[in-house]
Amino acid sequence: MKLKRTIRIFKLSFRALTRNKMRTALTMLGIIIGVGAVIAMVSIGAGARQGVEAKFNAMGTNNLTVSSGSRMTGGAQSGTGTIPLKLEVVQLILDRCPSVAFASPVYQTRNQVIFENKNWNTLIQGVNEDFDIIGNWTLDSTYAGRFFEQAEVDSGATVCVLGADTVTNLFPGSDPIGQIIRVRDVPFTVIGVLKAKGQSGGPGGSRDDMILAPYTAVLERLLGGGTLTLNSIQISAVDEESTDSAMNEVTELMREYNKLEPGASDNFTVRNMADIAESAADSTNILTVLLGSIASISLLVGGIGIMNIMLVSVSERIREIGIRMAIGAQKIDILVQFLFEAVVLSVVGGILGILLGFGTSKLLHYIPMFATITTIVSTGSVLLAFGFSAFVGIFFGYYPASKAAHMDPIEALRYE
Amino acid sequence: MNPVLIRLDNIVRTYHIGEVDVRALRGITYNVLRGDFVAIMGPSGSGKSTLMNILGCLDRPTSGTYFLDDQAVSGLSDKSLATLRNTRIGFVFQSFNLLKRTSARENVELPMLYADVSGKQSRERALKALKLVGLEGRETHNTNQLSGGEQQRVAIARSLVNNPSLIMADEPTGNLDSKMSEDVMKIFLDMNREKKITIILVTHEPDIAAYANRVIHVKDGLINREDVKLDIGQGGTR
Ligand SMILES: Nc1ncnc2c1ncn2[C@@H]1O[C@H](COP(=O)(O)OP(=O)(O)OP(=O)(O)O)[C@@H](O)[C@H]1O
Ligand SMILES: [Mg+2]
Numbered sequence: 093m094k095l096k097r098t099i100r101i102f103k104l105s106f107r108a109l110t111r112n113k114m115r116t117a118l119t120m121l122g123i124i125i126g127v128g129a130v131i132a133m134v135s136i137g138a139g140a141r142q143g144v145e146a147k148f149n150a151m152g153t154n155n156l157t158v159s160s161g162s163r164m165t166g167g168a169q170s171g172t173g174t175i176p177l178k179l180e181v182v183q184l185i186l187d188r189c190p191s192v193a194f195a196s197p198v199y200q201t202r203n204q205v206i207f208e209n210k211n212w213n214t215l216i217q218g219v220n221e222d223f224d225i226i227g228n229w230t231l232d233s234t235y236a237g238r239f240f241e242q243a244e245v246d247s248g249a250t251v252c253v254l255g256a257d258t259v260t261n262l263f264p265g266s267d268p269i270g271q272i273i274r275v276r277d278v279p280f281t282v283i284g285v286l287k288a289k290g291q292s293g294g295p296g297g298s299r300d301d302m303i304l305a306p307y308t309a310v311l312e313r314l315l316g317g318g319t320l321t322l323n324s325i326q327i328s329a330v331d332e333e334s335t336d337s338a339m340n341e342v343t344e345l346m347r348e349y350n351k352l353e354p355g356a357s358d359n360f361t362v363r364n365m366a367d368i369a370e371s372a373a374d375s376t377n378i379l380t381v382l383l384g385s386i387a388s389i390s391l392l393v394g395g396i397g398i399m400n401i402m403l404v405s406v407s408e409r410i411r412e413i414g415i416r417m418a419i420g421a422q423k424i425d426i427l428v429q430f431l432f433e434a435v436v437l438s439v440v441g442g443i444l445g446i447l448l449g450f451g452t453s454k455l456l457h458y459i460p461m462f463a464t465i466t467t468i469v470s471t472g473s474v475l476l477a478f479g480f481s482a483f484v485g486i487f488f489g490y491y492p493a494s495k496a497a498h499m500d501p502i503e504a505l506r507y508e
Numbered sequence: 509m510n511p512v513l514i515r516l517d518n519i520v521r522t523y524h525i526g527e528v529d530v531r532a533l534r535g536i537t538y539n540v541l542r543g544d545f546v547a548i549m550g551p552s553g554s555g556k557s558t559l560m561n562i563l564g565c566l567d568r569p570t571s572g573t574y575f576l577d578d579q580a581v582s583g584l585s586d587k588s589l590a591t592l593r594n595t596r597i598g599f600v601f602q603s604f605n606l607l608k609r610t611s612a613r614e615n616v617e618l619p620m621l622y623a624d625v626s627g628k629q630s631r632e633r634a635l636k637a638l639k640l641v642g643l644e645g646r647e648t649h650n651t652n653q654l655s656g657g658e659q660q661r662v663a664i665a666r667s668l669v670n671n672p673s674l675i676m677a678d679e680p681t682g683n684l685d686s687k688m689s690e691d692v693m694k695i696f697l698d699m700n701r702e703k704k705i706t707i708i709l710v711t712h713e714p715d716i717a718a719y720a721n722r723v724i725h726v727k728d729g730l731i732n733r734e735d736v737k738l739d740i741g742q743g744g745t746r
Contacts, residue, residue, distance in 0.1 A: 097622070417593075419599065419619045419666065423587070502561055
């Protein structure tokens with residue numbers, strides 16, 4: 093009984109909206125743009141997050157990085173009690189940590205690299221023969237290359253494997269395999285090329301712009317030999333599940349090696365790649381929230397548009413309200429009639445806005461300026477935007493509707 | 509059934525405008541019998557419309573009691589008053605008060621929306637009521653396409669559809685010429701005689717008041733005099 097009345101009142105509301113088509117369309121436009129903007133903006137943020145996650149996953153999630161110095165917020169390392177990372181630790185880790193599969197020392201040096209008349213400044217990393225497995229690197233099969241072997245590491249052979257970007261810069265259009273490049277007048281023979289991984293999410297640019305060489309060669313020929321401090325140790329756990337236990341084992345070993353008292357804080361850092369990936373992805377959440385909030389403001393403005401038009405609609409129809417009340421409409425009937433109008437505006441606007449947002453995020457990369465942006469429309473953001481728009485309709489529609497419902501029938505009937 | 513439909517006991521209505529109190533009704537005591545036809549006359553500003561609003565349950569008296577069908581109206585909630593207006597009372601106004609850009613039929617169906625009458629039944633009853641007031645064939649016309657007399661007949665049809673026991677008409681012929689007025693009054697007379705609907709109407713014209721069984725004269729918020737048609741017998745004043 094009551095439901096039927098509600099349905100019939102809903103029809104009244106709907107008819108009032110179709111009567112003023114232009115006004116209805118313009119009011120809806122505010123909501124359409126608001127919802128569309130929220131969905132499109134959030135999809136950009138979500139796309140950025142997914143991109144970052146994918147890149148980190150390419151590095152391998154069962155990886156650990158040991159570096160000297162305690163972990164500090166903002167990436168700074170504290171100087172107090174920092175103990176240099178020594179080469180012998182790598183062997184200790186391999187011997188005494190059962191969850192660790194591979195470990196490689198890393199020496200880094202940035203140098204000018206010369207091939208024939210070409211010059212390129214890049215990062216040279218001295219690593220061992222397992223580094224390709226640890227870092228999830230594969231060889232580019234278009235070249236007949238290979239990674240260096242243990243014998244070459246042991247003997248300090250001056251061979252190297254090039255990152256994809258380095259190849260592009262030093263060997264545009266030619267095969268680097270077997271060629272000799274010079275770093276500080278030391279000749280290195282190119283024996284392999286790595287497959288590109290793409291732009292890294294963090295600072296430092298491309299991870300593909302670097303050269304890998306046996307750490308022995310890098311230490312002796314480029315860094316001057318001796319017991320130089322390692323930049324880091326790269327470790328991979330036996331499998332993804334044992335990453336945590338590997339982390340504990342390595343931490344225990346490092347504390348013992350550095351002779352730390354129980355309770356003293358670590359003077360080294362063991363970081364899990366998955367954690368780094370997570371925190372980098374989290375930073376994109378800030379972007380999402382920021383974009384989403386800006387877009388939400390337009391949704392709010394759309395809501396104010398609804399309120400404005402509903403107030404106009406109520407004051408235009410005071411006489412009608414009086415007539416309805418005189419013949420027996422209750423306050424709630426009038427309230428519902430006007431509230432429905434606002435809700436139809438916002439809900440229909442919301443649905444069209446979802447389509448707009450969806451379309452925008454799908455078509456965005458056809459615009460040259462935004463070609464590199466990836467977007468992901470999540471069900472969550474659609475529901476959120478739609479729910480928010482419905483809420484906006486009820487919130488901003490309530491005041492005009494209740495104003496209508498609380499009119500005095502006599503005053504309303506007398507209104508000209 | 510109590511033969512008294514309306515019992516008014518010392519009804520006072522005071523409007524407060526700033527510091528000034530306007531006493532529109534200063535103590536009306538009167539009974540209306542079931543099936544009666546009462547005309548209210550009186551000079552402008554004497555309180556006729558104020559009285560009609562109270563009788564029609566659109567307004568509440570400042571003091572005094574009003575019983576409609578043995579029910580004390582003063583104590584009812586807004587919601588109950590709305591239900592009362594919907595089911596027991598029909599309104600006819602001087603300015604018709606029909607919905608614009610809406611067909612005659614839909615205007616007549618309106619009270620039934622709030623009475624939860626089914627769509628099919630509303631339609632049937634609306635068509636029947638329009639036929640009764642002589643508007644057969646005009647059902648789909650929008651109200652602004654109708655003449656004043658026709659509009660007022662739509663309003664009368666609307667006041668009838670929920671089978672009220674009382675019809676309140678405040679100057680129903682005020683905007684009509686004499687021919688139209690006659691048509692409208694004939695319908696009221698039929699309603700009163702055949703359906704035994706109690707009718708209370710306000711008018712300035714003695715010709716119109718002559719249709720009623722009784723004429724009460726209001727002056728300065730008080731009933732001044734009552735004229736009773738001879739063939740009716742003893743009336744309602746106490
Ligand atoms: N809403 C109101 N606020 C203040 N005063 C009012 C209000 N309505 C009526 N009055 C006053 O109450 C008195 C009676 O008014 P009412 O409308 O009942 O007169 P009436 O007899 O219907 O007059 P008319 O024949 O001109 O329609 C008048 O003095 C009027 O000014
Ligand atoms: Mg009046």
